[in-house]
Amino acid sequence: MNSFVGVSRRLVIKIGSSLLTNDGRGLDQQAIQGWVAQIAALRRLGKEVVLVSSGAVAAGMQRLGLAERPKALHLLQAAAAVGQMGLAQVWESCFSQHGIRTAQILLTHEDLSARKRYLNARSTVTTLLTWGVVPIINENDTVATDEIRVGDNDTLGALVTNLIDADGLVILTDQPGLFTADPRRDPAATLVGEARAGDPALEAMAGGAGSMLGRGGMITKITAAKRAARSGAHTVIASGREPRILERLAAGEAIGTQLTAQTPTLTARKQWLADHLQVRGEITLDSGAVRALRQDGKSLLPIGVIAVSGEFERGELVRCLDQEGREVARGLINYGAAETSKILKTPSEGIEAVLGYVDDEELIHRDNLVTLG
Numbered sequence: 001m002n003s004f005v006g007v008s009r010r011l012v013i014k015i016g017s018s019l020l021t022n023d024g025r026g027l028d029q030q031a032i033q034g035w036v037a038q039i040a041a042l043r044r045l046g047k048e049v050v051l052v053s054s055g056a057v058a059a060g061m062q063r064l065g066l067a068e069r070p071k072a073l074h075l076l077q078a079a080a081a082v083g084q085m086g087l088a089q090v091w092e093s094c095f096s097q098h099g100i101r102t103a104q105i106l107l108t109h110e111d112l113s114a115r116k117r118y119l120n121a122r123s124t125v126t127t128l129l130t131w132g133v134v135p136i137i138n139e140n141d142t143v144a145t146d147e148i149r150v151g152d153n154d155t156l157g158a159l160v161t162n163l164i165d166a167d168g169l170v171i172l173t174d175q176p177g178l179f180t181a182d183p184r185r186d187p188a189a190t191l192v193g194e195a196r197a198g199d200p201a202l203e204a205m206a207g208g209a210g211s212m213l214g215r216g217g218m219i220t221k222i223t224a225a226k227r228a229a230r231s232g233a234h235t236v237i238a239s240g241r242e243p244r245i246l247e248r249l250a251a252g253e254a255i256g257t258q259l260t261a262q263t264p265t266l267t268a269r270k271q272w273l274a275d276h277l278q279v280r281g282e283i284t285l286d287s288g289a290v291r292a293l294r295q296d297g298k299s300l301l302p303i304g305v306i307a308v309s310g311e312f313e314r315g316e317l318v319r320c321l322d323q324e325g326r327e328v329a330r331g332l333i334n335y336g337a338a339e340t341s342k343i344l345k346t347p348s349e350g351i352e353a354v355l356g357y358v359d360d361e362e363l364i365h366r367d368n369l370v371t372l373g
Helices: 029-044 056-064 073-096 109-113 115-130 145-150 153-163 200-206 218-229 245-250 265-275 287-294 337-343 348-355
Strands: 010-015 048-053 102-107 134-139 168-173 194-196 234-239 257-260 279-285 305-310 317-321 327-332 369-371
Touching: 010 029, 010 153, 029 048, 029 073, 029 245, 048 073, 048 115, 048 153, 056 073, 073 102, 073 134, 102 109, 102 115, 109 115, 109 153, 115 134, 115 153, 134 153, 153 168, 153 218, 168 218, 168 245, 200 218, 218 234, 218 257, 234 245, 265 327, 265 369, 279 287, 287 327, 287 369, 305 337, 337 348
Parallel strands: 010 048, 010 168, 048 134, 102 134, 168 234, 194 257, 279 317
Antiparallel strands: 234 257, 279 305, 317 327, 327 369
């Protein structure tokens, strides 16, 4: 088994708190310099890297002189706000020594679930990569209450992986990887070298808690790999204590636990469309449009739509119904409800005459549409 990192062009790398903060004694600048040197080496190999960095709360604790991680929400938010300043400064300073520019992006789950904000975040990150910038992403802990209560940067790493269609997710932790059982309790436990992301057996193996500083244990890493696999990305969970871990993974060395995605990218995206977005409206299709979607795999054109229901905007998810009211497909629509109502039954070449402009010739492009039933 070779590491997928060697053949990946675009990677999301998540580095855990314990690898950046001297286990709570403030940011470890020497360690961060080491990570930056390795990421610089990956970039010289032609790889695009997005960094998901933990450590804001831990860094804030050190700056504020807090001996234990706060439990009250407002104290956590304050610690994150203080720590985020130092975290960003250290990353920027270290990357600048290699002539690499950085950008800080703070996200919430809402940024990745609301379609408009999702598209804006995607555009921002991909543009930064085009410019040769390393985006450094963290949860916006200072304002997003549910991130601090139940969120974690493993999950954020997976969501970012899906956001930018990355080839893989690298989760670096203080553990060698996933074991068949807790090695602290079971001396017979062995490291899982490779498995299928989403295999239910992995969750039973993962079961334990993480370190005092981090928010996620091994179970969050297994779940993150399952999420990343929805867009066709593989995940490796490995120890950040291993010397030159990123460079060795990039050389193809099998280290830690590799969780492989079994679903091709496009199919995974359509699975996401089918199961994981809130539906905003409905459109009814004539029989010809139903046949074009189901049998021919074509995009949906406005000429095949005969009715519109609900309030939705461009980029939101809508159901496509046949004339008996059965759902035949769903997808991300290129026009809002008001616009769709005006151009239904209209040939694509007639859109401009009706609306005065053309955003897209298709009402729903086939890449953004999944057929059902």
